[in-house]
Amino acid sequence: MKIIFAGSSDFAIPALEEIASHREHKILLAVSQPAKPKGRRQVMEDTPLAQAAQMLGIPLFCPDNINDQHNIERLREEAADILITASYGAFLGRTLRNLFPYGAINLHPSLLPEYRGPSPVRAAILAGETLTGNSIFRLAAKMDAGPLLMQEKLEILPNEDYGALEQRLALLASEMLIQYLQQPQSYPAVAQDHSGATYSRLLNKEDLHLDFSLPAEQIQRRIRAYAPEPGAWVSFKGKMLKILQAEQGEKNSKAAPGQITSIVHNKGFCLSTADKELLILRVQAAGKKQMDAWSYHLGARLNTGERIE
Structure with missing residues (x-):
């Protein structure tokens, strides 16, 4: 043909x-x-x-x-x-x-x-x-x-x-x-x-900004939907950080939304959400290549109690 x-x-x-x-x-x-x-x-x-x-x-x-x-x-x-x-x-x-x-x-x-x-x-x-x-x-x-x-x-x-x-x-x-x-x-x-019929729409920049006051499952869906490009993002210490992979934790969140609750050895770091903790596994800092969240933690020197927005 x-x-x-x-x-x-x-x-x-x-x-x-x-x-x-x-x-x-x-x-x-x-x-x-x-x-x-x-x-x-x-x-x-x-x-x-x-x-x-x-x-x-x-x-x-x-x-x-x-x-x-x-x-x-x-x-x-x-x-x-x-x-x-x-x-x-x-x-x-x-x-x-x-x-x-x-x-x-x-x-x-x-x-x-x-x-x-x-x-x-x-x-x-x-x-x-x-x-x-x-x-x-x-x-x-x-x-x-x-x-x-x-x-x-x-x-x-x-x-x-x-x-x-x-x-x-x-x-x-x-x-x-x-x-x-x-x-x-x-x-x-x-x-x-x-x-x-149902409909999808084009993305805008606001869609990509993660809101940790939402439930962990909803946040994880947004991370999955925008990975690897263009990447859902957050702000940490005034700089953009893309979150490219995460999984829901088993613990319920007690800290303020977006707060780092723990560092998980060789994996990444946990953030508080509206319900469960979210384990961040892969990220991309501004101007940098993608990396696992544990390696990012080592370079950025993350501490529990710090907040990501």
């Missing part, structure tokens, strides 16, 4: 690579968002998907507005059979959706209609879900609301963070996609139950 593949984030890469490894399919063009300035020096950087496409030798197209008539004609000239999108990051208009014989489909890391929107994996972790999955569906005018073609469930492992879960979902999505492409006619479209 002749394919145009549109994506931007790391989630899309396994599917791109899997298709490229199958001789019966040919990726005519990879479409991604334009390069953006990144880091302190604001160096222009291609999206992860764009970088992967270039490594695979796939022609790359990064328009500012994919729905511009000139860009639609550019895609029409490829004479592709199908358009596949995965975390592309832009709305595709009706003309573009109807341009291909097998239509335009999307890979979405949730069991639609649950967690439509831009951050479904983080939203599932924040909600305390133990089960998630992927959906393949036909693109429609409304976001993530098109008819379903395939779904596969995936268990969320205990203490699994966003990075690990997204990678497992991406690998599952690549397997699902190849299965679908072998016999697309075997997967009739089924309308979503829109009454059961």
Whole structure:
């Protein structure tokens, strides 16, 4: 099958690579968002998907507005059979959706209609879900609301963070996609139950700041949902400290929220919350690399009774 593949984030890469490894399919063009300035020096950087496409030798197209008539004609000239999108990051208009014989489909890391929107994996972790999955569906005018073609469930492992879960979902999505492409006619479209729709949203900086007046389980979910990037953070001695891994302790909290209650040898340090203590296991200080919390404690010389906010 002749394919145009549109994506931007790391989630899309396994599917791109899997298709490229199958001789019966040919990726005519990879479409991604334009390069953006990144880091302190604001160096222009291609999206992860764009970088992967270039490594695979796939022609790359990064328009500012994919729905511009000139860009639609550019895609029409490829004479592709199908358009596949995965975390592309832009709305595709009706003309573009109807341009291909097998239509335009999307890979979405949730069991639609649950967690439509831009951050479904983080939203599932924040909600305390133990089960998630992927959906393949036909693109429609409304976001993530098109008819379903395939779904596969995936268990969320205990203490699994966003990075690990997204990678497992991406690998599952690549397997699902190849299965679908072998016999697309075997997967009739089924309308979503829109009454059961829930939504995720984009993150903001306030979401990442941990509040130790909350229960330990809720705080741990936030740590998992934002790790390894961008990282939930706290303030210690006026500097940002990212908390990347933690587990709930067995002891009930008696100290003020955010207070260091104990140092656990070769593991890390415990903080007080609204109910139980939270054992911090992995951190990243401002301007430093990630490290285990015990090593951070040795360098920062933490003491019980000190407060992290």
